[in-house]
Amino acid sequence: MTPEDDLLKLENQLCFAFYACSREMTKLYRPILSGLGLTYTQYITLLALWEKDGIGVKELGARLYLDSGTLTPLLKKLESMGLLTRTRSKADERNVIIELTDEGRALKSQAAEVPAKLYAGAGLRQEELESLRAQLQSLLRKVDEAVQT
Known part of the structure; x- marks a missing residue:
């Protein structure tokens, strides 16, 4: 085996360790979050909003490292669940502001x-x-x- 072969072993890839660990952590979350009726991505979205409510989609996406193609359907789903609202900013119609509903805020105590x-x-x-x-x-x-x- 050459040094190059060793470098290219899957087990030696830092990115693979992160990838696999992330997937396994998400599996650990699944049964816990199912009791709240949430997926992992929905949960982290709510975590961000519990910290700072009333933020724009751009800011939320940056905090979560999610692009708008992922974030928009996620926010629509959370809105249909009654956990948040999406409204256009009065100051700038291009910006959409995300705010928790009373139900979304109440879920925080269960998520603790x-x-x-x-x-x-x-x-x-x-x-x-x-x-x-x-x-x-x-x-x-x-x-x-x-x-x-």
Whole structure:
């Protein structure tokens, strides 16, 4: 086996480790979120809106790293579920503002149990999770900077 062969092993690819881990984490979320009637992408959308309600679609997409082709049907679905509203900005008709409904805000208290259930399902201690999250957030900032330049 040559050094080049070793470099090209699937198990040696950082991107594959992220990809596979992301898929497996989403599988862990699925049964937890099904009790709330949400998918993972719907859940992270609500997380962003619980932090900052009344934001534009562009800002929400940037926070979630989702393009408008993915975000628009997602927001339509959440709107049809009665969890949010989409309205054109009075200041600029091109901007659509996303706001939680009372039902969307109320779901936050039920979702408060999701992180603890996920952590228990992943079999990780709190300090391991915090360290891993900090490392991943640091890597995300660096990769995002590299992509932007």
